[in-house]
Amino acid sequence: MKSIIFDWSGVVKDTVTAQLWIVNRIFKKYDVAPITLEEFRENWRQPYIEFYKKYLKDKFIEEDRAQAYKEAVLHKDCPKTTLFPEMVELIRKCKSKGYFLAVVSSDLSDTLLPEIKDFKLENTFDEVVVDVDNKMEAVKKIISEHNLDLLSTFFVGDSNHEIEVSKEVGINSIAVTWGFVSESKLRTHNPTFVVGDVEGLEKILL
Numbered sequence: 001m002k003s004i005i006f007d008w009s010g011v012v013k014d015t016v017t018a019q020l021w022i023v024n025r026i027f028k029k030y031d032v033a034p035i036t037l038e039e040f041r042e043n044w045r046q047p048y049i050e051f052y053k054k055y056l057k058d059k060f061i062e063e064d065r066a067q068a069y070k071e072a073v074l075h076k077d078c079p080k081t082t083l084f085p086e087m088v089e090l091i092r093k094c095k096s097k098g099y100f101l102a103v104v105s106s107d108l109s110d111t112l113l114p115e116i117k118d119f120k121l122e123n124t125f126d127e128v129v130v131d132v133d134n135k136m137e138a139v140k141k142i143i144s145e146h147n148l149d150l151l152s153t154f155f156v157g158d159s160n161h162e163i164e165v166s167k168e169v170g171i172n173s174i175a176v177t178w179g180f181v182s183e184s185k186l187r188t189h190n191p192t193f194v195v196g197d198v199e200g201l202e203k204i205l206l
Helices: 016-029 037-043 048-059 062-073 085-096 109-118 136-146 160-169 183-187 198-205
Strands: 003-006 100-104 127-129 153-157 172-176 193-195
Touching (some): 003 136, 016 048, 048 062, 085 100, 100 136, 153 198, 160 183, 172 198, 193 198
Parallel strands (some): 100 127, 153 172
8 A cells, every 4th residue: 555645846747847937037026147947957956945045145035936936827928837647647547546645735726726626636635735835844744644654655756855855754755857857966866766757657656
């Protein structure tokens, strides 16, 4: 019996292009030069406040950045995100196995919750936690409240943060390479597994 905690953006849905657009829009507000996709994937880290502090430095005020982020996400010109259909199908397979499934994401409820419905994943997840900067406490709480077995619990993510949280709480980390952070950067954090496609992830989880 496995328990699987999923990050959302960069794992279940393709948001890299949109996130880069949002980041550069926020940078423009602060008169910071835009960055390329390559620079973004080499330097993105979570908690995301650490990323913004690196670039905004003494200009950084979280309340202002958070408001700018929300405005950018909801802006009409923000690139549309798309789901990874293979990931949605894998989640459904995991559900059919009776696995415990959860989502812990920094995405806003305004976007993530409607996406769960759009992807026809209603009533699939046992827990959905949104708008989280530091995911440590959310994961600890899920493990404690549901009495999850650490050895059979997996955190699927695309950044340093999911790996670091997994190590701290004693669960398996699966780093996927199609998200926000490059494979080389992910490997420097020594996750339990690194996978380059959904087929590889399915072999681990199923």
